[in-house]
Amino acid sequence: MADTKREIERKYESDDSGLPDMTGVGGVAAVLDKGLVDLDATYYDTADERLAADSLTLRRRTGGSDAGWHLKFPVAPGVRDEIRAPLSDTVPEEIAALVRSRVRDAELIPLVRLRSARDVRHLIDAEGTLLAEASLDTVTAERLTGKRRAAQWTEIEVELADGGDPALLDRLEKRLRRSGVRPAAAPSKLARALELTGGSRRRRRRGEAGPRPPVTAGDHVLAYLRAQRDTLVELDPAVRRGLPDSVHRMRVATRRARSALRTFGTLLDRTVTDPVGAELAWLAGELGIDRDQEVLADRLTTALEALPPALVTGPVPARLAAWAEARHSGAHAHLTGVLDSRRYLTLLDTLDALLTDPPLRKAAGKKPEKALTKAVRKDEKKLTAVVEHALELPPGEERDLALHEARKKAKRTRYAAEAVTEALGTPARSLTRSMKSLTTLLGDHQDSVMARRTLRELAAVAGAAGESTFTYGLLYGREEARAAATEAELSRRWTEIASGATG
Numbered sequence: 001m002a003d004t005k006r007e008i009e010r011k012y013e014s015d016d017s018g019l020p021d022m023t024g025v026g027g028v029a030a031v032l033d034k035g036l037v038d039l040d041a042t043y044y045d046t047a048d049e050r051l052a053a054d055s056l057t058l059r060r061r062t063g064g065s066d067a068g069w070h071l072k073f074p075v076a077p078g079v080r081d082e083i084r085a086p087l088s089d090t091v092p093e094e095i096a097a098l099v100r101s102r103v104r105d106a107e108l109i110p111l112v113r114l115r116s117a118r119d120v121r122h123l124i125d126a127e128g129t130l131l132a133e134a135s136l137d138t139v140t141a142e143r144l145t146g147k148r149r150a151a152q153w154t155e156i157e158v159e160l161a162d163g164g165d166p167a168l169l170d171r172l173e174k175r176l177r178r179s180g181v182r183p184a185a186a187p188s189k190l191a192r193a194l195e196l197t198g199g200s201r202r203r204r205r206r207g208e209a210g211p212r213p214p215v216t217a218g219d220h221v222l223a224y225l226r227a228q229r230d231t232l233v234e235l236d237p238a239v240r241r242g243l244p245d246s247v248h249r250m251r252v253a254t255r256r257a258r259s260a261l262r263t264f265g266t267l268l269d270r271t272v273t274d275p276v277g278a279e280l281a282w283l284a285g286e287l288g289i290d291r292d293q294e295v296l297a298d299r300l301t302t303a304l305e306a307l308p309p310a311l312v313t314g315p316v317p318a319r320l321a322a323w324a325e326a327r328h329s330g331a332h333a334h335l336t337g338v339l340d341s342r343r344y345l346t347l348l349d350t351l352d353a354l355l356t357d358p359p360l361r362k363a364a365g366k367k368p369e370k371a372l373t374k375a376v377r378k379d380e381k382k383l384t385a386v387v388e389h390a391l392e393l394p395p396g397e398e399r400d401l402a403l404h405e406a407r408k409k410a411k412r413t414r415y416a417a418e419a420v421t422e423a424l425g426t427p428a429r430s431l432t433r434s435m436k437s438l439t440t441l442l443g444d445h446q447d448s449v450m451a452r453r454t455l456r457e458l459a460a461v462a463g464a465a466g467e468s469t470f471t472y473g474l475l476y477g478r479e480e481a482r483a484a485a486t487e488a489e490l491s492r493r494w495t496e497i498a499s500g501a502t503g
Helices: 093-098 167-178 189-196 217-241 246-263 270-305 316-339 342-356 368-392 397-419 426-464 470-498
Strands: 003-013 030-045 057-062 068-076 079-085 109-124 130-143 150-160
Touching (some): 130 167, 150 167, 217 246, 246 270, 397 470
Antiparallel strands (some): 057 068
């Protein structure tokens, strides 16, 4: 099984003069010589270097204390998450899955071999606790494809110990700079090896337009769609790993892309984009299975914990926890299968193709102000009709359904405003804020509807088992009161929005 380690390190260029003495810097009481270690790493990528283009590294390494497969994701400058798997002859499936959104049907091949003679030092404090590891690496790089060129260099690497204070790296860097050591120009050994042995292609993602800023109405829409496509690809590994909020963010990107295709149908040929939108709707629905379950479980658990103990009768906490865990486990397993499916990978390819050769209509070439404003105003008018109809209905199931429809229309309007913010400026930002407050209220109302439905189901199961249903009824009543308060606030807020008081 793969595990994860957060790696915080800095790399420096060295002239073979060795490691400077770092005793006394930032609490370093002693520097221990840990000897020489020989490392042999083969880096894998597609032939067109898709992983390198996104600053990912995948290697099979022997030697040292962590031999095995290592996949590194950039988190911030000098910070990476390293996913590790045991040594094997082929890329482990749990590692291959994490790069599938980038690799797709391409083959992962050995690209570069790096052999390093590592002179290791441990920097410890007065109690003998490891603060950081510094090493002087003599590296030999060999390109394994094409002309098989080779290169050599020496570099210094300083890695913070687990749980260490990142400020220590700043202090150590001052010492290194005073010794004539410079920060490395390349962010990783692989990046430097690719450059020195023939030049990395550093390909753009398929569909990437390049550095030209958006000018026309179509340019702005395509830039927004491109950002959502990139978010889908980048969040795929996080969703597979079950990282917090990753499913929600990926679902939002899916909805944003779909909304843009529908809202700006006068700019993009809908005979081409409607089938793409349908597939995005499918993906959003699949992502929602896990996300909706997560939100609902958190809402019910929080409400239960807020009750005085005397009002909790029967094994309600245990039943709720078992329900939440069973639903979450099944949902995540299902979602992982979706991300491995041919349908999902085809959708990513389709988005790439759409961005590479966009089906632009004549209006896409116009200046953005008029064309984009007209599209957003159209969404606003649809929202107004739906919200006002919902608020005219009496409380009940029909009103709940109408408010849920209003929520979807409000989200679409919000995403439309977001998409044109760069082009339209303050009006778009103001509309985005208004729609955000509206969707928050409508979202809370829909969550209450779902919570009440779940409480009825749980109460029925508990009653059939001979358990008390008092607490479920109490929670249900509180959700009813919360929904009524939300509807009242929604009516007030909508009056403000309709009158133009959107600040």
